[in-house]
Amino acid sequence: MNIEGKKQIWNAYQKEIAENDYFYARSCIRQNFFPASEVAFLRILREELHKNIIDDPNHTTCTGIGYHSDIVPFDTIQTVVARQFSLMTQAGLEHMAISCVTSFGIYTEILDLWHHFPEQLEKIREYLYKATKREFNLPKNIAHTSDVIYKFRNEIAEKAKYKLVNKQTGEPLNVVEHIGCHYAKMFPTKGVGGAEFPQVLVGMIESWGGNVVDYPERRHCCGFGFRNYLVQANRGYSISNTKKKLESMKPYKPDFIVANCPGCAMFMDKWQYTLAEMEGVTYDENGYGIPVLTYEEMAGLVLGYNPWDLGLQMHQVQCESLLDKMGIEYDPKAKYLDKNGNQMPLPEKPSCLKV
Amino acid sequence: MIDVLIIGGGIAGIETACSLQDLGYETIIVEKEKTIGGHLNDWDTLFPTHRSASEVLAHYTDETRKRALTIYLNTYVISVKKQDDGTFEVHTSRDVVFRSKAVVVASGYKLFNAERKEEYGYKIYDNVLTSADLEVKLKDLKGEFKTPTDKVPERIAFIHCVGSRDEKSGNHYCSKLCCVTAVKQAIHLKQLCPKAEIFCCYMDLRMYGPGFEEMYREAQEKYHIQFIRGRLSEVGENSNGTLQLKVEDTLAARPCKIQVDMLVLMVGMESAKSTELFAQSCGLKCAPNRFIQPLDHHIGSNLTNVEGLFTAGTSIGPMSVFDTVNHAKATAFAIRDYFINTAR
């Protein structure tokens, strides 16, 4: 492996990421599966990096999952996206920071479409106006929120309390990075580092002391596949894709997986439980599974945030092994306390995957 | 004023100069590198006979010496300007301005930069080579053949059409020589590593020349090279440094995974950058594939849209040594016709 060759490619794919003043576009599913990741993102931006970011409660889903499952028509999703732009315009902002890779793909695709077919843009302006009396400007810059964290990775490194290093051995942690398909596969120039060797997560991992695992199925889809997951009978396709990835990364003994896409992080985490229940397999040496983090959780851990405030207790694969490796102090008794200190109900234990 | 200035001291340029000398014309050759022979210097053997490239090179070096051809080395052309009287003024990296009655563009080709196929991991994964790298490796071979990570290869794959017939790489055309080069190199490696399994992944096999089909059959039958009809889509590296290839076996209509110790990318020919630059300076027309557009594909492939400006060899498109030598000889006759007609 020659890192210089990768650097050449990375140099060819550096995109413009706004410096400040973002309009935040939340994900519709992340708040269920990784409930504190978006809170952590806002905290990092506001408290650590002192940036201005507007989180507007009027913002809605982009309807991307419905669109990719043939439920939401194309004109409808364009109008929904136009409404988000109108909220951004209303807030006096010009930069979008988009939390979800599906949404990021949708926004990128729609802006590209409007660029090539201005009449379509005019039609959508009319639809939005008729429906809501709203008007909008196009954003000057759109970035995925992992782009934003990537941009400020060195600032975060300066404030880091922990490194992605095994405290006992002093060796860097082996990290598998997984990029959502719609981050750069449709528009390679819109992703940091392009589509073949994306740098967005690699940049964070390396800046924070970790070692990136480049395994053969690195570029393979996590298996979400929208309708292929949504229809129960088709979920075998979805889980088989994840299985292919897990099998391919297993020999590298990764300490954890980090993903920049809501669906990917969810499937790589939850399917480990399902595979364990269905087939009795786990993908680490000790039967606990490989922890899966979002990049905000990874940044939060590096910055020394309380793991339970980051919502790690909500993961399927438990993260204590990773916390121990990094030397992060935590209170095991506080794992299932709510924010007022009351005990929450304890989750059931899986029959195969150890917790 | 000299009769003919030839841009490029590869086999096309030298062959043109020799033929023109035989016809009684005076020539000079301008070569940008420090030696003559062009790409042939970096090649080990030639298809379809596995003859050593240095033998052919030696022939041209001898001819150059015997005939006392005038060659300016380390000299690159900046511009070619046609004068009102029909002669040419050629500006180069040297201080002197060359004047000639005719000019031959024999500036050759450049090889596709395989780094542009990012998904193949050239210059990233250690065991990915280009066909040109392999020639150099074979040329310098001492002892046993080993992969870049120092292993006697058990499995090797050749990938045809790298940067050819690939609009995303900017090259829609077939480079025509890579197929037979792959077959030649596959046989050569099988001879060096008899235990190795060798795969050629192709889209179409174009065995257009004399002796090529015979070589292909020999590769199949005698050397058991496995030809898989399918284009490589992605390369990954395994923890032990071997490579994982993803190819469809399109005849079986099944996706395939092949683990190999070494991967050879058959890079195609592209128009040389310098050709494009001075073509602009003198209004030379280039074809959509960026090579120089011949005036007439069938009966005037040595002529261009600028009268008195001729081509020889791969400045008009991919050519083998054999094609190049013939094309260059024909150029000399085309120039003679031109001189006879303009003198009248």
Place this chain on the structure above:
Amino acid sequence: MRNFGFSTTKSRTIDYGDIDRRLISYILENEPTFNACLSCGSCTAICSAGNLTSFNIRKLSLQIRLGDLEKTHEEIDKCMLCGKCLLECPRGINTRNVVMLIKKGLTIFEIKDKA
């Protein structure tokens, strides 16, 4: 093991490291011309059996190379041994001998149908 209403799917990908090469090696040892196949399909276009059944000698050649011996066993007896393919092959592959070698090889390696 729990049932979630779906199951994992075995990969359709052919792994060249896992191919059963017994039959192909046996055929090539005894009939080296078999490797010269261009997959042109002229054998199949003219095939007496292929006209009436799923027998496809071109495909069979690929299946043997990819080590699908059970499938080969299922198919091979459909051949009527007329020899038209032998007449037609542009590369002069002795297809008749290939068919006989397939039958022999399947017996030697004790290959049976899936059923």
